[in-house]
Each structure stands twice: as C-alpha cells, then as structure tokens.
Amino acid sequence: MQSGRERTKMTHPGTERDEAQVRESKRSRQAARIAEAASAGVKTLLVKIFLLAIVDAISVYALFVLLLRADWVVFGAVLLVTLIVNWIYFSKQKLPAKYLTPGLIFLLIFQIFVVGYSGYIAFTNYGTGHNSTKQDAISALIVSSQQRVPDSATYKLTVVEQLGNYSFLVTEPDGTVSLGGTDAPLRTVTDATLDDTGKAVALPGYTSLKFNDIVANQEKIAALSVPLSDDPNDGTLRTPDGSKAYLYLSDLVYDEAAGTMTDTKTNTVYTDNGKTGSFVAADGTELLPGWKVEVGLANFAKAFGSESIRGPLISVTLWTFAFAFLSVLTTFGLGLFLAIVFNDMRMRGRNVYRVVLILPYAFPAFLSALVWAGMLNPQFGFVNQVLFGGADIPWLTNEWLAKFSIIFVNLWLGFPYMFLVCTGALQSIPDEIQEAATVDGARPFQVFRLIKLPLLLVSVAPLLISSFAFNFNNFNLIYMLTNGGPRDVTAGVNVGSTDILISMVYKVAFVGANRDYGLASAFSIIIFLLVALVSVISFKQTKALEELN
C-alpha cells in the first residue's frame, strides 16, 4: 500500500509535485476512510460490538468482585487492560494493535508475567507450611490446637444455609439468639423464629437444614468453627452433631501487642523472629504453619551453599547438558544416515519405508515413554524376558544403564524428525553441484563430506539448536521413563541420577509432602539463565536473527 502511494508521488514532476502530493495524500486519506467505512458493513460492526460487550461484561464482573475483596493492585491492572482494549478497538486507527492485542494479552500474562513472578517467588519461602499471610497462619494455629472447654455451656444450634455457605444460628443458655459463620464472628439477631423450647429454628433469608441435610453434609458441618468474637483468643463454637454447639478454646494464645504466641499448657512463648516467617520458641522449636515472607537470597544460598543440594544440582546440570547434546547428536546422526540411505532414486518402496519410519514421531510422546518403560522393566519387560532370555538387566534402575536407556528411547522418539528434516534438506541441494564435483574427480564420500554436509548444516543448524533447547527441557521422557531415578539418597532434595533440571524443579515443587516453591523457583531462574546463555551463543553463531526483516 505504502509503496503504491510512493509510486504515484513519483509521477508528478518538479514543484507541482509537493503541492499535488499534499492534495493527493489528503484526498487519498479521505478516500481510504470512505472505502473503509463503506466496506465495514453493519453486520461486522454488530459482531465487533457484541464481542467487545462480552469482554467488557466479564471485566465489569471481575472489577466488581475485586472491589468487594479490596484487591487494589489487580483491580487497577484489570481496569487498565479493559480501558486499553476498548480504546484500541473503538479507535479508527491502531490497525496493527487490533490484530496483535488478543494474542499479546495471553502472552504477557501467561508467558512474560509468570517469568517475573518466578523471579519474585525465588526470593520468598513460599511452600508447604508457608502458604499464606501471617493473619491466616495465626487463625490456623489457634484453630488447630483447639480443645473443647470442659463443663462449658451448651448452645442450642440450628445450622442454616445461605448461597451455599453454612452458618450457625445459636441460642445461648440465657436465651440470646446469635448468628455466625466461619468468617463472620457471632452477632446477635432479633428476628429469628423460636420454637416451644425457646430454641431459634429459622431466620429470614436463610434456609434451616433438616436432619437429612445435616447427615449428608456431616463432614463439612463438623469442620465449621465459628469465632465467638473478633479476638481469636476468645475461642470458637463447633458442633459434633449439628444440634448442639460447644465452646472450644485454643491452647495457644496470641498476644497482638507483643506479637507472640503462648502455649498455655507449657507456658512456652513463641516469637516471630521476622526472618523465617513463623513463630519460634527460644529453644528453636518452630510452630507450623507459618506464613510467606521474603527471604532474600536464602533459596540461592541453599541451592549453592548446602553440600547436600549443591552436589546434586551440579550433577543434574551436567547431565542436562549431556543429555540434550547426546540426544541431538544421536538423532541427527541416525536421521542423516537414513536420509542418505533412502535418498536414492533407484531404490523401490521408499515411500513405504518413510511412512513406517515416521510412526514413532506420530505416536504421542508421553505414551511412547510409558510403553518403553514397560518394555525395559527389569523383571517382566520384553527386552529382558525375551531378547535377553530372562536376564535381569537393570535398564531403568542402574545409574548408567538408565542414562543409556534414556538416550536410546529418545533416539527412537527423535530420529524420524531428523530423518524428515535431513531428507528435505538433501533434496533441496541442486544435483548440478554433485555432478560438478564428480566431474572434478571427487569420490562419493568426498562429495558428501566437503559439499553436501556443509550445505545441509547451513539449513538444519537452526533446527538443531531448537532441538537442543527442546531436549534441554524434555520433561515427559525423563519423568515417564525413569521418574528421574534411581534416586540419590544422599541428596537433600528429591532427585535422582537421570533427573534433568526441569524435572528437578517439578519434583521439588509438586511431588511429595514437602513442597518448596521458593527453592523450585530459584532452580527455574537458574534454568532461565542457562537457556538464555545457550540462546545467545547459538544465535550469535548462526546469525539467524539477521535474516529477520
């Protein structure tokens, strides 16, 4: 479009040109606007308004919920994005933005933002026992050490429900009727319906639960604990049967002024030391759950400082590089060899071979790993039982054999891709080059080594790099084939000898009872840096970015 306009400009000679140009561009702009308006029919406009209305409706709902929760940062972000989206789509210009915005929003949130967020988590102690805020941790601690107060008063109880949430409608021994829920302390209500015994049984706006409702939701109701007042130290009401409630008091008492937690049984005082995000006694005993705090470089110090983690981290990093490199080397080697073998016009049935050879590539990768895990099973697997006549070779449980098995299975998974790629690249090399070399007296191997291979490498080098990057994070293969094992029992984290960095991150963060998101994110950051380093080097080598226009 632009070049077209330039060409028209060129046809006007001399001084007339500038004047004509101004007029021309003005008129052409006008024309463009008319054309645009004429081409955009009513239907298109309606579709556009309809889609924007949906987006805005969702945003308004989100803003409303965020307003109620007083979550101002997210509120601001949602408001800003909504305004920008509306501005872009109602503007007459900003055409590129109209096409880019939908994809960019997802990219920014789920690819760019999460990277920054990983960086933040790496500096916190987020994980099992440190999941939430200090306030939540205090209530959780108090609730968890609650015990029924012996010989305390019995409250007559009706469990009521509103919008799916249960509340307690209690009649105190002195006849006062109050209502409260898990998040709302008891407050006195006056408009409740009483039965003959003076027990409150219903409240306008709430549904009273019948006996079978209570039985059906027994677990939920037994887990309810309604605070008596705003002060968590006053205790809570709980019910064992849905018809009577008792006062429960905690052994732990929180002193808000001093910021300490006191165990009333042993008189131990636990203080918040401001570092670990938990209450710690003088002798070092920690009360869990704690809460999330920023811990600075502690996770990195743990990763590099403590011997039981540094050792595995280094060996896992080396194996990740070795695995990625060997995977590319073996798959490319076999793929190239097969491409040369089958790239002969005299050979019949090449298409049949090709279809069969790409079957491993078409088979879903996670299933392949699981199937091979079955075939390589030491006791019952096909390889040991049939191929090796009942031998007991620990394919997946010996450190080095497991590494070999992983490379071997990845060869099975990956060679078809390299075969396809190399076949394509070989066929795109002109025959004349080969003929010229043959005329000059080159032997077939020389033709291959000195002419075809360099030409081939030029076109497949970027693919080899992306294959390396892919295998660097080939989680599925490792996790499904060996689960990272055999496990290294001396390591301070759950890690095995075939684990690569990404599977280590997953195990530290999500496998087992003790999840450590902070440490896992610190490992993620290390992977990011390594991948960035590899990309910088490889892009510099291939100059792939220079071709970008």
Added chain:
Amino acid sequence: MRIAAPETSDLYIPTKRPFNFGRWFSRTGWRHLVGAIMVVFSAFPLLYVLSASLHPGGTLITANGLFSEVDLGSYQTLFNLPQQPYAAWYGNTLLIGGITSVCTVFLGALAAYSFSRMRFIGRRPGLLMLVLVQMFPQLLAVVAIFLLLNGISDIFPAIGLDSQVGLIMVYLGGALGVNTYLMYGFFNTVPASIDEAAKIDGAGHARIFFTIILRLVAPILAVVGLLSFVGTTNEFVIASIVLITPEKQTLAVGLYQFVSQEFSSNYSVFAAGAVLAALPVMALFLWLQKYIVGGLTAGSVK
C-alpha cells in the same frame, strides 16, 4: 553372418541384465537391509502395545507373548474402571486440544497478518521478541503458573485451579511465539498485490484477512493447528498441576497416574488406553503428513 553381425549389435537392446546379487546388494540391496532393520526398530514397540492391549486381563509379563491371544476384553475393562474415568479423559483431551489449537491458529494468524502486512513502530522488536520467547517454554515457569492460578481461583474459581478453561488460557499464552513465526514466513509468500487488488475493489482489512488471506494460507494453518493439538495432547507438566479432579484430567495426566500406581498388573488395560489415545493423533498426522514435512523444516520440533 558377416553382414548380419553389425546389424544385430545395432538392434540389440539389453532389455534385462542377468540378475547379479552382489551388484544389486551393493547398489540398493543394502539399503533395503537398513530399511528392514529400521522398520523393525520403529514399528516393534507399536506392535507390542497393540498386542498387549489385545491380551485379555494381561499383565506386563503376559504381554511378552506377542499376539498369542486376541480379545477385546481390555478395551471393555478400560471404559468400566471405577476410579479412572477414561472416557472423560478422552473427551477432555480432544476438547482441550481442539479448543487450544483452534484458538492458537486464530491468534497466531492475526498476529502474523499484522507483522506481514503492516508497518508499525515496534514491529522488528516484536518479531525479535517472538523468536526469543520460543526459547523459554512455559513449563519453566510452572511454579509461578500454579501460584498464579491458585491466586486467580480465590477470585474467580471458574478460571483458576482445577478448571479446564484456566488450563486452555495458560496454553494460549504460548500461542504467539513459534507459531506466529512459522505463519509469518508463510504469509510473506502470499503476494501483497492480492491485498491491494482487494482493497481497490472496496474490501476492508477484516474482509481481506478473513475471506482472502486465511484461505490462501490454509496449509500453514493446518500445520500449526496440528502441531498445537499434538503438543497439547502430550502436555503433562502444566495439566498435571492445574487439573486435580479425575473427571477433569487429560489422557496424559490420567494414564500416567493410572499406570504409575500398579505398573505391571494393569498393563493390558493401559495398553488399550494407549492405543485408543494414539489413534486420533496418528490419523491426523498421517493424513496431514505432506503439509507437516513442509512445516517442520520451517522450524518446529516435537
């Protein structure tokens, strides 16, 4: 004879040389030998699963007797497992994969169109960013994705943890990137004069995009859609942390958990599940094979 001899030598056309095994073998025969070995290597594991799935009530050890018994019992068992809703996993995988791939194609095509046809500030840095972003797959930030969704589910449970919509949204974060780059290259091969002709005829940008360009670039849309579908089907890491309820899980998560619980005793049922799970992907793959080979060389890896 003296006269006839040159005549016959002129007319004699060697229709068939006598078959010489050594010569045949050194020219093409050894290639068939390599081919045969590779066919066994690549097809055997697949035949092994198929045979294991047809073995009634089979364990890992009975699976070694290839095709010794053929029965569809494992397939029936598969759909009647009390704890593992295989049919739901299957539906979820197709649904999540289908929606993700359609949306990925659409978002990627929108972006590629603007990069290919429009000139604007930040275009080159934008392209550069897409190339760099593809070096950092989403699974590196899996912990942050989990905690982000955890935070979202406090506010909007419908798109937070344990929600398929949330998972699809996470996948769409990777929609730009390698796909856009692939499509960008292909969009550039469509001559811009087509757009201009349409513009002169009075078509707006949206009409040009939806009715002209999208049809011309259909092959690359098929490739990107398929690769995205296969990628989503294979995706385990993010799916395994987002989807918690068994009825919401995908095949990758469900089958892994199923087989990791009792590996050797459930093998034939797992194999039946694997065969069925692989069918749509393999069918699509072989059907779109010629497009894929072109798309692969343009830069994407399994």
